[in-house]
Amino acid sequence: MSDKPIIQVESLTKTFEGADKPAVDGVTLSIHKNEIFGLLGPNGAGKTTTISILCGLYSASNGKVEIDGKNSKNNIDHIKQIIGVVPQDIALYQTLSARENLNFYGAMYGLQGKDLKNKIELWLNNFGLIESADKRLSTYSGGMKRRVNLIAGILHNPKILFLDEPTVGVDVQSRNVIIEHLKELNKSGMTIIYTSHHMEEAEHFCSRVAIIDYGKIIVEGSPKELISGNAGCRNLEDVFLHLTKRALRD
Amino acid sequence: MIKLLAAIKKEALILLRDRVGLAVLFLMPMILIFVMTLIQDSAFKSLNERGIPIIFVDNDKDSLGISIELGLRNSGMCTFNNMIDGKPATAEMIEKAVSDGKFLVGIVVPKGATEAIRSNVKVLVQQTLGVSDSLQKPTDSVEIAIYIDPITKKSFLTSVTSSLREFISEIKTKIMFQTFSEQISELIPDKNNAPENAFSQSQIIKYKEVYASKQIGEIVPNAVQHNVPAWAIFAMFFIVLPLAGSMVKEKSEGSVLRLQTVPTSYLVFLNGKIIVYIAVCLIQLALMLSVGKIFLPMLGLPTLVIGNSILGIILLSVSTAFAATGYGVMMGTIAKTEQQGAIMGSLSVLLLSAIGGVWVPTYVMPELMRDISIVSPLNWALNGFYELFLRGGGIVDVVGDSLKLICFFIFTMVVSLIVNRYKRKV
Numbered sequence: 001m002s003d004k005p006i007i008q009v010e011s012l013t014k015t016f017e018g019a020d021k022p023a024v025d026g027v028t029l030s031i032h033k034n035e036i037f038g039l040l041g042p043n044g045a046g047k048t049t050t051i052s053i054l055c056g057l058y059s060a061s062n063g064k065v066e067i068d069g070k071n072s073k074n075n076i077d078h079i080k081q082i083i084g085v086v087p088q089d090i091a092l093y094q095t096l097s098a099r100e101n102l103n104f105y106g107a108m109y110g111l112q113g114k115d116l117k118n119k120i121e122l123w124l125n126n127f128g129l130i131e132s133a134d135k136r137l138s139t140y141s142g143g144m145k146r147r148v149n150l151i152a153g154i155l156h157n158p159k160i161l162f163l164d165e166p167t168v169g170v171d172v173q174s175r176n177v178i179i180e181h182l183k184e185l186n187k188s189g190m191t192i193i194y195t196s197h198h199m200e201e202a203e204h205f206c207s208r209v210a211i212i213d214y215g216k217i218i219v220e221g222s223p224k225e226l227i228s229g230n231a232g233c234r235n236l237e238d239v240f241l242h243l244t245k246r247a248l249r250d
Numbered sequence: 251m252i253k254l255l256a257a258i259k260k261e262a263l264i265l266l267r268d269r270v271g272l273a274v275l276f277l278m279p280m281i282l283i284f285v286m287t288l289i290q291d292s293a294f295k296s297l298n299e300r301g302i303p304i305i306f307v308d309n310d311k312d313s314l315g316i317s318i319e320l321g322l323r324n325s326g327m328c329t330f331n332n333m334i335d336g337k338p339a340t341a342e343m344i345e346k347a348v349s350d351g352k353f354l355v356g357i358v359v360p361k362g363a364t365e366a367i368r369s370n371v372k373v374l375v376q377q378t379l380g381v382s383d384s385l386q387k388p389t390d391s392v393e394i395a396i397y398i399d400p401i402t403k404k405s406f407l408t409s410v411t412s413s414l415r416e417f418i419s420e421i422k423t424k425i426m427f428q429t430f431s432e433q434i435s436e437l438i439p440d441k442n443n444a445p446e447n448a449f450s451q452s453q454i455i456k457y458k459e460v461y462a463s464k465q466i467g468e469i470v471p472n473a474v475q476h477n478v479p480a481w482a483i484f485a486m487f488f489i490v491l492p493l494a495g496s497m498v499k500e501k502s503e504g505s506v507l508r509l510q511t512v513p514t515s516y517l518v519f520l521n522g523k524i525i526v527y528i529a530v531c532l533i534q535l536a537l538m539l540s541v542g543k544i545f546l547p548m549l550g551l552p553t554l555v556i557g558n559s560i561l562g563i564i565l566l567s568v569s570t571a572f573a574a575t576g577y578g579v580m581m582g583t584i585a586k587t588e589q590q591g592a593i594m595g596s597l598s599v600l601l602l603s604a605i606g607g608v609w610v611p612t613y614v615m616p617e618l619m620r621d622i623s624i625v626s627p628l629n630w631a632l633n634g635f636y637e638l639f640l641r642g643g644g645i646v647d648v649v650g651d652s653l654k655l656i657c658f659f660i661f662t663m664v665v666s667l668i669v670n671r672y673k674r675k676v
Contacts, residue, residue, distance in 0.1 A: 136267075
């Protein structure tokens with residue numbers, strides 16, 4: 001792991017039009033190259049909003065974001081070249097096949113010809129989708145769609161990968177395949193920023209996590225540090241519940 | 251370029267797999283052309299007052315009967331018939347045939363009509379020249395019977411009766427001159443000096459009806475000439491449904507969100523859509539024109555005449571396709587849900603088409619509606635096609651309408667980009 005942060009966030013604030021409270025409230029983060037960084041929090045805590053700002057989907061109300069040493073406000077085109085995004089929703093065309101979807105998204109990242117074809121074949125193989133690659137996505141199971149959704153975000157081999165709950169609603173088999181391949185990608189140098197409600201998964205997958213609640217980072221560190229630093233907590237879920245309390249959220 | 255090609259391919263695949271959308275784009279307008287043309291065919295015939303079926307019975311078999319028959323045959327205002335169901339028409343058959351709706355007008359010239367005119371004129375001439383007994387009286391007048399279907403337009407009936415009066419007057423004048431000639435010849439022994447019956451040989455003043463068209467030959471506005479371009483334009487604008495629908499679907503399914511994170515301009519996606527849907531519009535138009543050229547004549551309808559300017563047709567078609575696609579993109583950008591897009595899109599196109607003269611031609615609309623019609627881009631396109639198909643215009647004659655359509659496309663694009671920027675500004 002390098003000491004130089006690949007993502008530097010300072011006092012990031014986002015207040016949506018008409019909202020009385022900020023969705024993200026003064027978040028400051030440093031994510032280093034080759035980290036698997038988990039952004040954890042209850043519903044409505046500000047995880048997706050933070051990731052959306054980092055990806056350039058939302059503009060920040062205040063604060064500063066630097067990605068790969070460049071200010072995100074003025075260098076969005078460069079940033080879009082080096083990031084991959086796997087949204088929480090299956091953001092794919094249901095009437096197209098997996099191969100057609102990947103051909104399209106790959107081309108949007110500038111991939112073409114044999115290079116694109118080989119990458120699609122490789123990832124479809126890796127994720128066990130090669131046999132159904134030419135079937136329409138609407139005929140896929142939830143887990144298969146999740147895997148294609150992930151491939152669309154990693155096809156161009158980005159430096160930084162943003163994953164918004166990539167394993168939500170999938171079976172154990174699909175989840176294991178996804179996590180294993182993400183670990184492989186991380187080993188090859190990809191920085192991963194990941195949000196999840198799945199604490200056990202985050203505990204084993206992330207090198208470092210931050211717990212966010214009401215738009216603020218309440219704690220940050222490796223899972224081991226957080227568990228040992230909170231008395232009586234045996235795992236990350238205990239830490240999470242201890243810090244965010246048990247009250248239900250909207 | 252690679253990105254644009256990928257966007258075009260993606261859009262084309264999505265469209266090709268939307269069977270309902272394709273049916274709306276291609277089948278629906280073809281059916282509309284068939285149905286509307288068949289429905290409006292008789293209305294247009296009546297409107298043009300040409301080809302209205304007339305049944306004629308000539309019991310006179312003399313100058314008047316022959317003159318009326320020739321006049322009706324050559325007038326071009328009607329379809330002349332003297333047979334009913336393959337049998338020679340008789341005075342007894344004619345009333346029933348008209349009341350059954352087989353003919354709009356029936357005319358019976360009675361036996362001895364010419365002879366009655368002749369004897370009356372002779373009495374009048376002889377009395378004028380003082381060569382006969384002044385107490386000699388004209389014979390009773392003859393009656394030409396006209397049977398009329400109640401749906402016949404009054405203007406057409408007026409022109410038929412006017413024509414009959416004209417034929418009778420002409421024949422009376424002719425007989426009068428003949429009688430005068432004969433009587434004068436008897437009074438003047440030197441027949442070489444007798445006035446020649448030259449009047450009947452020539453018609454001093456003639457009429458010629460010419461439709462103001464640059465086309466060689468006359469193209470009369472008929473149901474085919476109106477309905478084929480009108481419904482083709484309607485179909486082109488109806489792409490608003492699948493186009494706006496696909497755009498809203500992209501938003502709701504999250505594809506747009508992912509597309510915002512890729513290093514490709516929004517315009518590339520938009521251009522991909524625009525190119526595919528412009529191609530769809532042009533295919534639609536080609537299909538509709540082929541319906542007018544090939545299939546409608548098979549149903550006994552007139553063949554579509556497309557004029558002489560292929561370049562004009564290309565310019566106008568491409569401009570219309572741009573305008574229609576731009577409208578679809580604008581609706582897709584503004585609409586928040588698929589239902590909203592479908593309702594807004596279809597209702598607005600129906601309204602614009604009604605205003606624009608697709609359903610009913612603007613030239614039969616009240617003046618107020620004609621004034622309103624100029625706001626509809628469908629009207630600009632239709633006017634352009636009238637210019638090419640009816641008035642025989644060339645590319646220069648449709649530049650104005652094409653420019654309006656292109657300006658409309660630019661307007662829709664500007665609105666779409668502004669709305670899109672506003673919506674993305676989160």
